Structures are given as structure tokens and as C-alpha cells.
Amino acid sequence: MAEEKYIGYIKYEGELVKDGLMDARRQAKSLLAFDSAVRYFIAKQAPDFRNLDFEIPVRVRKGSWEALIPETVAGWVQAGLGVVATAYFTKAAQKMAEKDFADYGITDLFRKAVEAIKWFVRIGKHMGDVAIREFKNVKFTDDRSMIGIINENGETLFVPKYILDLYVNTNPKLIEDLATNVQEGRNLAIGSVQNGVVDEETIGPADKKIFCDEDDEPEDVLFPELVHGDYVALEGEVTRENKMSNSMGFKYNEHVLTAYPEVGSIVRYKPLLFLKCRLYGTVSRLDEKGRIGARRPKLYFSNLEPLEEQSINLDLFD
Numbered sequence: 001m002a003e004e005k006y007i008g009y010i011k012y013e014g015e016l017v018k019d020g021l022m023d024a025r026r027q028a029k030s031l032l033a034f035d036s037a038v039r040y041f042i043a044k045q046a047p048d049f050r051n052l053d054f055e056i057p058v059r060v061r062k063g064s065w066e067a068l069i070p071e072t073v074a075g076w077v078q079a080g081l082g083v084v085a086t087a088y089f090t091k092a093a094q095k096m097a098e099k100d101f102a103d104y105g106i107t108d109l110f111r112k113a114v115e116a117i118k119w120f121v122r123i124g125k126h127m128g129d130v131a132i133r134e135f136k137n138v139k140f141t142d143d144r145s146m147i148g149i150i151n152e153n154g155e156t157l158f159v160p161k162y163i164l165d166l167y168v169n170t171n172p173k174l175i176e177d178l179a180t181n182v183q184e185g186r187n188l189a190i191g192s193v194q195n196g197v198v199d200e201e202t203i204g205p206a207d208k209k210i211f212c213d214e215d216d217e218p219e220d221v222l223f224p225e226l227v228h229g230d231y232v233a234l235e236g237e238v239t240r241e242n243k244m245s246n247s248m249g250f251k252y253n254e255h256v257l258t259a260y261p262e263v264g265s266i267v268r269y270k271p272l273l274f275l276k277c278r279l280y281g282t283v284s285r286l287d288e289k290g291r292i293g294a295r296r297p298k299l300y301f302s303n304l305e306p307l308e309e310q311s312i313n314l315d316l317f318d
Helices: 024-045 073-081 083-098 106-127 161-167 266-272
Strands: 006-013 058-061 064-070 146-150 156-160 187-194 197-203 231-242 247-252 255-261 276-284 298-306
Touching: 006 024, 006 106, 024 064, 024 106, 073 106, 106 146, 106 156, 106 161, 106 187, 106 197, 146 161, 156 161, 231 255, 231 266, 231 298, 247 266, 255 266, 266 298
Parallel strands: 255 298
Antiparallel strands: 006 064, 006 187, 058 064, 146 156, 187 197, 231 247, 231 276, 247 255, 276 298
């Protein structure tokens, strides 16, 4: 991260994003949530910067999906606001000086905002509940810059005083839309970079309930690249046949999809049971109500071509 000169980021990583892919709706929701959280903490530090115009670049690469804030963010903001940025910064600098934030610039505001998001996660995990706002029997470092908060297990986490001041007034639902995307195979990491040193906090499936209601989690769209109406040629294995529904199971990339012949009976394809085949057909994402948007695609095939020699198969019709 240091070589690329980023001051902070959010990142989803794990088996579900091993190819750098994530459902478009999840990506949009995550970016908006990250944008909102950054703006929230910027406004807490310097209200005059509440309406700053800035962009968050996204990098998709094998193994992860990342949204990053570059060190050059100050230049972006100033270029976008022009002379207005100077007036904004003059006012904000005066107010920050009153809060012991003297000599801070726009980049520092963003860095502190990312730090606050990261600590929000760290404190929430430590306490097991982001709604806790009263801390008893706290400890202090000698210079009183760090406050030690104790959880129900008697463990102490030392938190910068300014961070704890921000935390106690923060909406518990701050990162709910970011945490919603966490599930088995996809963790969320929030990191800050200071002088080349990366400090990261991760939310895994076990931590998810701390930050959001798991019951609200939308299901992933299976194989989003298989778009409704597209004609495809897919390689897989015939796993079952069902005369009652005139369908078969077609195992594609470790998932069994339901496939229907465009014409005729499924019986003719009985000899292909358990064989690797190439399916030629059309993708359907119609749901039970006839709307386009089904999570799991169905296939309507015109041809099923065996890729290995046929052998005698047992009659496994339902």
C-alpha cells in the first residue's frame, strides 16, 4: 500500500471475491456507505468541510475488491472547489486549532476520518456492541492521551482520547451497509496508512452481528456474468434428470443449475447422465413472479454435446 501512496481503504477479501468480482449492487452500496462514513467524520472534525467534493477510486484485482483514498485527495478537493477551498480551509483551520488540530490540512482530515472508522470497528469488536456509550472503570496512560476501556471479559483496549470522543457520539449504524456484505468467504477490512505503516481492522462473519442485523442480508447473485437472455455455451456435468418437470441438473463451476430442453422430452438425454457435456442454450433469470432478477439462473438448451464417451447409466429418473 505504501508505494501506491494511499492514506486509507476498505477492502473485501476472501473466496467470494477471489477473482476481484462482487455484485454491482453490493459495490454501489459499499461505496456509498464508505463515502458517507468518511464525510461524517470529516464534518465532526471540521463542519465547514461537510460538503467537500471528492471521489473515491476503486481498484478491482484478483483476490480482493478495494476502495482507496489516495494521498493526493487534497489536490482533488482543491481542484474541484477552486478558490472556495481556500476559504473553507481557512475557517476550518481556525476551528481545528481550537481543538488542538493545528497545522492540519485536507489530507489529515481524510486520514483522521479513516482512522475513526477503523477505531469504530476496533472498539465495537472489543465491546461486542457498538451501542455501548458508557465506559466504567476506565484507565489512562501517563500523558492521558489514551483511555483504556474494559470489556465484559476484563480485557482493556487503549483508545486515543479524540477517537473515543468521536465514538461516543457516533451513530451505531454507521457502517451497517458495509458490514452487510460480510459472509462466509468474504471479510471486510478497514485500514489506514501512516508513514508507510498499515494498520487494519477486519470484520468477519463472527463479528457481523455487532455492526448490522444479519437478517437483512441480501443473497448473492449466482454467476452475475450469466445475463438474462444471453446465448451461452457452458461446460459441465449432467447430475440428474426429472421427467415430472422435464428438467435436468447441470453442474457448472461447483453449482447445480436447472436446465430445460427448448423442445422435446428430457428422456432423450438420459444416456448423458454423469457425463461431462457442453450445453448450448439461453440464460433465464425470471423469478417466480415473472420478474427479471432471480438469484440463480436457469438454462434453456437447444443442444447438449458429450465431451466424453457415453457409458451405461442407471435409471435415476425421479
